[in-house]
Amino acid sequence: MAAQEVSNKQVIFKNYVVGSPKESDMELTTSKITLKVPEDCNGILLKNLYLSCDPYMRIRMTKHDRPTYVQSFIPGTPIMGYGVSKVLDSRHPNFKVGDFVWGMTGWEEYSLISSPQLFFKIEHTDVPLSYYTGILGMPGMTAYAGFYEIGSPKKGDCVYVSAASGAVGQLVGQLAKLTGCYVVGSAGSKEKVELLKSRFRFDEAFNYKEEADLDAALKRYFPEGIDIYFENVGGKMLDAVLINMKLHGRIPVCGMISQYNLQQPEGVHNLVNLIIKRIRMEGFIVADYYHLYPKYLELILPHIKEGKVSYVEDVAEGIENAPSALIGIYSGRNVGKQLVVVARD
Amino acid sequence: MAAQEVSNKQVIFKNYVVGSPKESDMELTTSKITLKVPEDCNGILLKNLYLSCDPYMRIRMTKHDRPTYVQSFIPGTPIMGYGVSKVLDSRHPNFKVGDFVWGMTGWEEYSLISSPQLFFKIEHTDVPLSYYTGILGMPGMTAYAGFYEIGSPKKGDCVYVSAASGAVGQLVGQLAKLTGCYVVGSAGSKEKVELLKSRFRFDEAFNYKEEADLDAALKRYFPEGIDIYFENVGGKMLDAVLINMKLHGRIPVCGMISQYNLQQPEGVHNLVNLIIKRIRMEGFIVADYYHLYPKYLELILPHIKEGKVSYVEDVAEGIENAPSALIGIYSGRNVGKQLVVVARD
Numbered sequence: 152m153a154a155q156e157v158s159n160k161q162v163i164f165k166n167y168v169v170g171s172p173k174e175s176d177m178e179l180t181t182s183k184i185t186l187k188v189p190e191d192c193n194g195i196l197l198k199n200l201y202l203s204c205d206p207y208m209r210i211r212m213t214k215h216d217r218p219t220y221v222q223s224f225i226p227g228t229p230i231m232g233y234g235v236s237k238v239l240d241s242r243h244p245n246f247k248v249g250d251f252v253w254g255m256t257g258w259e260e261y262s263l264i265s266s267p268q269l270f271f272k273i274e275h276t277d278v279p280l281s282y283y284t285g286i287l288g289m290p291g292m293t294a295y296a297g298f299y300e301i302g303s304p305k306k307g308d309c310v311y312v313s314a315a316s317g318a319v320g321q322l323v324g325q326l327a328k329l330t331g332c333y334v335v336g337s338a339g340s341k342e343k344v345e346l347l348k349s350r351f352r353f354d355e356a357f358n359y360k361e362e363a364d365l366d367a368a369l370k371r372y373f374p375e376g377i378d379i380y381f382e383n384v385g386g387k388m389l390d391a392v393l394i395n396m397k398l399h400g401r402i403p404v405c406g407m408i409s410q411y412n413l414q415q416p417e418g419v420h421n422l423v424n425l426i427i428k429r430i431r432m433e434g435f436i437v438a439d440y441y442h443l444y445p446k447y448l449e450l451i452l453p454h455i456k457e458g459k460v461s462y463v464e465d466v467a468e469g470i471e472n473a474p475s476a477l478i479g480i481y482s483g484r485n486v487g488k489q490l491v492v493v494a495r496d
Numbered sequence: 497m498a499a500q501e502v503s504n505k506q507v508i509f510k511n512y513v514v515g516s517p518k519e520s521d522m523e524l525t526t527s528k529i530t531l532k533v534p535e536d537c538n539g540i541l542l543k544n545l546y547l548s549c550d551p552y553m554r555i556r557m558t559k560h561d562r563p564t565y566v567q568s569f570i571p572g573t574p575i576m577g578y579g580v581s582k583v584l585d586s587r588h589p590n591f592k593v594g595d596f597v598w599g600m601t602g603w604e605e606y607s608l609i610s611s612p613q614l615f616f617k618i619e620h621t622d623v624p625l626s627y628y629t630g631i632l633g634m635p636g637m638t639a640y641a642g643f644y645e646i647g648s649p650k651k652g653d654c655v656y657v658s659a660a661s662g663a664v665g666q667l668v669g670q671l672a673k674l675t676g677c678y679v680v681g682s683a684g685s686k687e688k689v690e691l692l693k694s695r696f697r698f699d700e701a702f703n704y705k706e707e708a709d710l711d712a713a714l715k716r717y718f719p720e721g722i723d724i725y726f727e728n729v730g731g732k733m734l735d736a737v738l739i740n741m742k743l744h745g746r747i748p749v750c751g752m753i754s755q756y757n758l759q760q761p762e763g764v765h766n767l768v769n770l771i772i773k774r775i776r777m778e779g780f781i782v783a784d785y786y787h788l789y790p791k792y793l794e795l796i797l798p799h800i801k802e803g804k805v806s807y808v809e810d811v812a813e814g815i816e817n818a819p820s821a822l823i824g825i826y827s828g829r830n831v832g833k834q835l836v837v838v839a840r841d
Contacts, residue, residue: 217739219772220771220772220773385767385768389767394562404767404770404771405771406771407767407768407771410768415765416765416766416767416768417763417765418762418763418764418765419763419764419765419767420760420761420762420763420764421761422730422734422749422752422761422764423730423752423755423761424779425749425777425778425779426565426749426750426751426752426779426780426781427564427565427779428565428779429778429779429780429781429784430778430779431776431777431778431779432770432776432777432778433770433774433775433776433777433778434769434770434771434772434773434774434775434776435771435774436771436774439774
């Protein structure tokens with residue numbers, strides 16, 4: 152039987168970005184693709200279902216003078232990102248037709264993946280498949296590794312999470328509650344703050360945009376100081392946190408989204424508190440922790456199924472809306488984990 | 497026999513300091529003291545021999561709005577600091593007349609210490625007693641704890657030390673060499689740079705004042721990047737280091753002397769490298785590590801006696817010269833560990 156050739160909508164990265172990314176930095180085109188893995192290739196052919204919009208993707212839009220932990224996108228080719236996909240054809244022994252997988256795919260309807268070794272096969276399909284872009288995928292592992300492996304939490308610890316309603320933050324708060332911590336989150340709208348308290352059971356939450364004095368806000372919620380700050384934003388928030396940390400506090404550094412669009416990052420002035428409070432501040436990358444993924448699933452799947460852990464998604468329908476969805480996360484427009492539905496099966 | 501009353505020269509802290517400290521922030525006075533511990537006191541009466549000038553003392557000259565790890569000096573009373581002293585009288589079971597001790601004493605010829613529990617008795621007197629203000633005292637323990645406990649060095653690691661000819665830095669470099677590391681130090685004069693290479697056996701050394709581009713300087717000495725940065729200075733140097741760290745690098749944060757005299761500390765802009773390079777940056781205070789002091793002495797005493805470790809002191813003669821000596825360390829005037837001789841026995 153001849154291989155089927157179909158049209159393939161794609162989101163193309165037009166050129167390197169300086170400052171805030173715009174929709175016009177991407178372009179929707181349609182090409183053709185044959186739904187068959189070529190004979191000389193050890194890969195898989197995917198139908199992409201859900202695409203993930205993640206803050207780190209901004210770093211891939213910059214042309215870097217020196218190597219960084221992720222490679223820049225290549226102008227003229229599709230945006231790449233985590234996604235959930237269905238295997239339509241396979242020449243790789245680990246994957247067979249009909250498998251659902253998650254991993255780094257293209258922003259297009261169909262992708263040929265020539266090196267699928269880093270894809271995870273989805274074994275549990277009795278939960279929403281889209282969750283593998285979030286709580287059951289990279290952001291979930293990020294929250295888990297950062298909180299437990301770097302944060303070293305103990306029952307009773309006072310935990311602060313910035314960007315707390317995002318893909319990672321909402322889970323960090325709930326892991327902290329499961330560990331018996333007191334947890335406060337901040338976000339950028341009334342709606343998000345409500346979500347933190349009502350859905351994710353944070354003890355307290357506040358809108359950082361309404362706080363003229365972040366130091367005073369943190370003092371209000373942490374009169375005794377902060378044991379763990381799960382850092383997602385950087386800049387002024389980090390400065391305010393540093394003066395409110397407790398002795399021997401820990402700061403897992405997951406992201407600094409407030410800084411990604413700046414050409415010159417803001418200065419952080421209060422680092423001397425690292426000494427005064429004997430603080431450990433440690434950056435991490437989820438890719439270093441994927442060996443813990445089975446252990447993480449064992450922990451989190453029952454909590455999801457029993458409704459003990461909630462997960463809120465912000466869903467954009469259709470690949471045409473992917474550029475707008477991605478841009479939106481840098482201004483905080485999304486409520487919860489931002490993803491794009493390309494197809495549902 | 498009636499207790500002997502003698503005159504007691506003192507260096508009095510006049511008032512809280514803003515900006516750079518000046519000699520006139522201190523005042524030399526003479527009072528009287530009885531060389532006897534009062535009957536209702538469990539203390540010791542000391543003759544002070546060597547006084548230590550240490551960077552952290554600047555922090556004690558500031559009036560703090562909130563508690564910090566050291567208390568502010570009290571205006572109108574003597575400066576306090578580490579020193580080496582001889583016990584002239586004791587009502588404390590751990591100390592007897594004639595003992596040599598080191599610990600937190602007054603900047604004066606004689607001090608009555610009412611709570612001497614934190615003093616260390618000097619058991620080894622076959623090395624210069626003044627060393628207990630430096631390599632065998634607080635700065636030595638600081639280098640040891642910071643380098644080994646926080647830095648987690650391995651043979652072959654590339655180590656960078658700022659303020660490298662100072663009381664702590666010169667020892668960190670030598671510990672790094674003993675561990676089989678490649679070590680580069682920076683200091684602020686040609687003389688100090690020579691010392692780093694000739695006396696302390698750093699592999700390379702440079703004068704940071706002659707480098708217009710610190711990033712380029714670090715690239716020259718660390719083309720492959722830095723595994724351990726022993727942080728003594730903060731500010732611009734830290735920013736340049738952050739972009740030159742290797743993956744999984746460690747930054748023990750010992751001090752930030754470049755920032756202590758500033759009313760608004762400089763901003764550090766490159767913290768996103770903590771994520772990119774998965775860097776652990778950790779502040780520490782030597783007081784948390786004094787339980788390791790016997791272990792440290794066991795390591796370092798043989799090295800000193802065999803001449804495998806050098807220690808350079810900058811010695812000011814006479815308590816009258818103590819204010820000038822202390823002020824000098826903030827402009828880097830000292831070459832090596834700055835101390836003041838009050839008396840030699």
